[in-house]
Amino acid sequence: MTNIIEITDLKKYFSSLGTRGRDLIKAVDGISFQVEKGEVFGFLGPNGAGKTTVIRCFMDFIRPTAGNIKIFGDDAHQESVSLNKRIGYLPGNVQLYDKWTGQEHIDFIERLKGRTRDAKDLIKRFDFDPHRKFKHYSSGNKQKLGLILALMHQPELIIMDEPTLGLDPLLQNEIYDIFDEMQERGHTIFVSSHNLPEVQRICDRVGIIKEGKLVGIETVSALGEKRLRRITARFDAKFEKEDFRFDGVERIEDLSDGLILTVRGDINPIVKKLAGHKLLDLEISHATLEDVFLEFYKGK
Amino acid sequence: MLSLIWRTIKDRKVSLVAYSLGALIFMEMYVAMFPFFAEKQEEFDKLLQAYPKEVFQAMGMDLADFTLSNFESFLGVEHFSLVWPIMVIIFVIAFGGAQIAGEIEKGTIETILAQPISRLKIFLGKYLAGVASIVAFCVVSIFAVIPLAALHGVEYRLENYWTMSILGFLFALAIFSLSMLAASIFSEKGKSNFTVGGIIILMYVINVISSFKESLKDLRYLSFFYYYDYSMAIIDNKIDGLTIWVFLGVSVVAAILGALWFMRRDIAA
Numbered sequence: 001m002t003n004i005i006e007i008t009d010l011k012k013y014f015s016s017l018g019t020r021g022r023d024l025i026k027a028v029d030g031i032s033f034q035v036e037k038g039e040v041f042g043f044l045g046p047n048g049a050g051k052t053t054v055i056r057c058f059m060d061f062i063r064p065t066a067g068n069i070k071i072f073g074d075d076a077h078q079e080s081v082s083l084n085k086r087i088g089y090l091p092g093n094v095q096l097y098d099k100w101t102g103q104e105h106i107d108f109i110e111r112l113k114g115r116t117r118d119a120k121d122l123i124k125r126f127d128f129d130p131h132r133k134f135k136h137y138s139s140g141n142k143q144k145l146g147l148i149l150a151l152m153h154q155p156e157l158i159i160m161d162e163p164t165l166g167l168d169p170l171l172q173n174e175i176y177d178i179f180d181e182m183q184e185r186g187h188t189i190f191v192s193s194h195n196l197p198e199v200q201r202i203c204d205r206v207g208i209i210k211e212g213k214l215v216g217i218e219t220v221s222a223l224g225e226k227r228l229r230r231i232t233a234r235f236d237a238k239f240e241k242e243d244f245r246f247d248g249v250e251r252i253e254d255l256s257d258g259l260i261l262t263v264r265g266d267i268n269p270i271v272k273k274l275a276g277h278k279l280l281d282l283e284i285s286h287a288t289l290e291d292v293f294l295e296f297y298k299g300k
Numbered sequence: 301m302l303s304l305i306w307r308t309i310k311d312r313k314v315s316l317v318a319y320s321l322g323a324l325i326f327m328e329m330y331v332a333m334f335p336f337f338a339e340k341q342e343e344f345d346k347l348l349q350a351y352p353k354e355v356f357q358a359m360g361m362d363l364a365d366f367t368l369s370n371f372e373s374f375l376g377v378e379h380f381s382l383v384w385p386i387m388v389i390i391f392v393i394a395f396g397g398a399q400i401a402g403e404i405e406k407g408t409i410e411t412i413l414a415q416p417i418s419r420l421k422i423f424l425g426k427y428l429a430g431v432a433s434i435v436a437f438c439v440v441s442i443f444a445v446i447p448l449a450a451l452h453g454v455e456y457r458l459e460n461y462w463t464m465s466i467l468g469f470l471f472a473l474a475i476f477s478l479s480m481l482a483a484s485i486f487s488e489k490g491k492s493n494f495t496v497g498g499i500i501i502l503m504y505v506i507n508v509i510s511s512f513k514e515s516l517k518d519l520r521y522l523s524f525f526y527y528y529d530y531s532m533a534i535i536d537n538k539i540d541g542l543t544i545w546v547f548l549g550v551s552v553v554a555a556i557l558g559a560l561w562f563m564r565r566d567i568a569a
Contacts, residue, residue, distance in 0.1 A: 061567045081418050084414055085416040091411075097408055109415065111303040113415055
């Protein structure tokens with residue numbers, strides 16, 4: 001497969017004036033990964049983990065302290081102007097010109113990037129009124145306009161920071177459908193998010209970032225299926241919570257009449273242990289991405 | 301880049317129209333007042349001679365220029381000595397600060413940076429939009445004298461207004477270029493505006509102090525107000541060669557430094 005994005009040992013340090021002099025903040029500290037053509041790659045992490053810093057390096061808004069970024073095989077800094085013709089970008093918090101209408105934004109981008117007929121289709125699809133000033137739009141409509149501007153040129157690579165922020169569920173599904181269609185046509189999508197169900201719904205692979213370091217890259221299916229399971233057991237008699245505290249049990253949560261166990265790997269020892277108890281109910285499910293996410297943050 | 305220039309001018313059109321209209325109203329006021337002052341020329345001259353010359357020095361004016369014998373002298377002292385420079389200073393500092401620093405502060409810069417246009421072109425587009433706005437302001441605020449003088453039957457020397465407009469343009473360009481440099485360095489419009497505003501106030505103070513103390517006389521070369529010799533331009537129809545070099549030199553250096561800084565800096569809205 002062709003790599004669309006290749007990041008090698010990316011570091012971005014900021015210096016800030018603290019109470020004890022200059023502090024060095026390691027926003028991104030040596031991360032490497034690739035995004036392949038046609039895949040939807042999710043970039044997961046809580047606020048302040050370094051997601052937006054990485055995206056700003058992609059877009060050449062900020063320059064890496066060390067390492068390099070290649071997009072379509074070209075250096076993201078040296079070739080930023082030509083790369084921007086092929087990239088659609090949606091910032092985390094869409095901030096556009098208050099006094100311009102939606103249509104004026106679209107016209108302005110068309111003058112810089114070339115005319116397109118897709119803007120009209122997207123306006124119709126999002127049920128967006130382009131004739132109002134930006135400052136009068138609701139947050140959802142602002143996000144719609146940001147999406148139209150990012151997608152209207154059918155970019156080969158779409159980079160988005162929290163793409164469905166502020167959108168209602170119906171519109172979120174519309175976005176997911178657009179992503180599916182674009183992926184079918186071979187477009188590559190890089191999405192930064194902390195909306196785990198969204199990542200689970202749209203992404204093929206996820207990279208998890210913590211304190212500027214990449215703590216894992218997995219396919220979504222591998223994360224959900226192989227690593228963790230949730231076992232909810234309700235007991236008909238007395239039970240000892242401590243009996244279930246052994247290797248592989250990552251987390252134990254209390255219920256009024258039972259336990260929720262998050263188990264890594266082989267579940268047979270737990271099942272054997274549970275067999276020795278009289279149960280009212282037992283449910284074994286694959287852990288949600290949220291459980292996996294919390295696991296990464298707890299363990300690494 | 302033309303779209304960027306046009307869009308920047310369009311975004312600032314309200315302030316451009318407001319400042320131009322303000323300058324037009326001032327010009328109308330002075331043109332309308334002049335016949336009355338000219339009639340009472342001798343009485344005013346006596347009154348002015350009674351003032352200590354330090355009062356005029358502190359305001360950066362030369363009493364010798366203040367004569368009501370012609371309209372240009374009157375306009376020079378009343379309008380171009382203080383009112384017009386204050387208007388143009390506020391206009392260009394606000395214009396410059398609203399560009400890069402203002403766009404970073406609002407977060408709109410990311411939309412432009414994500415387009416296939418280089419940072420140099422973005423800077424140049426915004427800079428040229430500012431230059432065009434300064435030209436428009438100078439034309440409206442200075443050449444308004446033509447219809448207004450005709451309206452009030454006041455005689456004027458057109459060539460002097462050409463010279464004044466060149467001096468005014470160069471003065472405004474130098475301050476605007478400093479403003480664009482500051483806007484490239486800072487990420488907040490307020491910081492950019494206060495920095496340039498502070499520099500201009502300091503220059504004004506330096507110019508006044510250097511006119512009082514002989515030992516500090518050479519400090520005047522550090523002030524734009526020394527080179528902004530409105531009386532030479534509007535009354536004598538001349539501009540000193542050094543003035544042109546200083547204003548153009550500062551403009552070119554500040555614009556180059558601003559562009560380089562903008563091209564190299566991290567931009568995080």
